[in-house]
Amino acid sequence: MAEVELLVRYFAGAAAAAGTDEEVVQIAVGATAEDLLAVLAGRHPRLVPVLEVASLLADELVVRDRTAALATTAGRRLQVDVLPPFAGG
Incomplete structure (x- = not known):
C-alpha cells in the first residue's frame, strides 16, 4: 500500500504532551484524520x-x-498542525 509522509507540528499544550514540537509520520494514502490521530495517540x-x-x-x-x-x-509531504485550544488573546 502506498504511503504519505506527514510532518506533524505540535503547538503549545500539544507540544508539551507529545514531548516534541514536530515529528514525521507515515500513513497510508487515503488515511483519514481519525487514522492519524489514532497513530499519534499510540505514540504519545x-x-x-x-x-x-x-x-x-x-x-x-x-x-x-x-x-x-x-x-x-x-510521494509528497503533507504538513499537519495540531493546535490545542488557546486561552487569552
Whole structure:
C-alpha cells in the first residue's frame, strides 16, 4: 500500500504532551484524520486529551471532517498542525 509522509507540528499544550514540537509520520494514502490521530495517540498517550479538543490544519487548511482522507496521493509531504485550544488573546 502506498504511503504519505506527514510532518506533524505540535503547538503549545500539544507540544508539551507529545514531548516534541514536530515529528514525521507515515500513513497510508487515503488515511483519514481519525487514522492519524489514532497513530499519534499510540505514540504519545499523554496527548490523547489534547487531540480530543485540538484543531487540525492540513497544509494550512482547517480539517473539519475528520473522516475524510487527508492525502490522496503518495510521494509528497503533507504538513499537519495540531493546535490545542488557546486561552487569552
